[in-house]
Amino acid sequence: MDADTARRRLAGARVGRLATVTPQGQPHIVPCCFALEGNRIYSAVDAKPKSTLALRRLDNIGAHPEVTLLVDHYDEDWSELWWVRVDGTALVSESGPRRTVALEALAAKYRQYRVSAPPGPVISVAITRWRSWP
Numbered sequence: 001m002d003a004d005t006a007r008r009r010l011a012g013a014r015v016g017r018l019a020t021v022t023p024q025g026q027p028h029i030v031p032c033c034f035a036l037e038g039n040r041i042y043s044a045v046d047a048k049p050k051s052t053l054a055l056r057r058l059d060n061i062g063a064h065p066e067v068t069l070l071v072d073h074y075d076e077d078w079s080e081l082w083w084v085r086v087d088g089t090a091l092v093s094e095s096g097p098r099r100t101v102a103l104e105a106l107a108a109k110y111r112q113y114r115v116s117a118p119p120g121p122v123i124s125v126a127i128t129r130w131r132s133w134p
Contacts, residue, residue, distance in 0.1 A: 001082060006132040010084045011036040013071035018043060018123075020060035020067050020090075028060055033113075034069060035105035039127045041069055041086060042102035045120025046113065058121060061090045067125055084132045088125040098124050 001009075010016075019029040034043040045055055061067065067090045072083035093099040102122035107113040 001084075001132040001134060003130065006084045006130055007036070009073070009082065009132075010069075010071055010086065013084075016069045016071045018057060018067060018069050020057050021064040022056070022060050023063035028056060030057060032069075033106065033110055035102070035109045037101070037105040041088065041125040041127060042105050042122055043125075044102060044106055044113075044118035044122045046118035055120075057123070058092050061092055061123065065089045065091060067123075069125065082132070082134060084130070086125070086127045087129040087131075088127040090123050090125045092121050092123055094121040098122070 014033070015031050016034050017029050018032045018034075019027060022028050032043045033046065034041050045058070066087070068085060068087050070083060070085045073081065075081060091098075093102070099122045102124060103113070103117055106118070106122075
């Protein structure tokens with residue numbers, strides 16, 4: 001898949017899977033809403049039901065900032081299958097300009113974020129590598 005198609009598919013995906021590494025070195029993957037802005041991915045601790053806003057993914061990023069975000073499309077017609085994966089370095093922001101930019105990007109993509117701004121920190125991923133298939 002060419003770079004423009006990969007970017008368009010990633011940007012248009014409604015949900016991705018964010019993979020982090022625990023402080024003990026174990027993989028941890030969760031679905032997440034996200035927005036692509038330039039060469040950054042933004043995600044937030046939002047108002048979807050959770051037991052706490054202190055999510056494991058935040059601690060994981062603190063210990064190992066290298067992350068991966070995967071989006072994919074499945075179809076019974078296997079000629080329609082595709083995936084896009086971005087790897088990068090993440091950081092967590094609880095306030096400041098980076099959080100503001102992230103929330104604006106997320107609100108532009110998701111109506112729910114325009115109705116109710118995410119209460120928790122944001123994750124900003126500086127993309128270092130793109131991979132895609134086919």
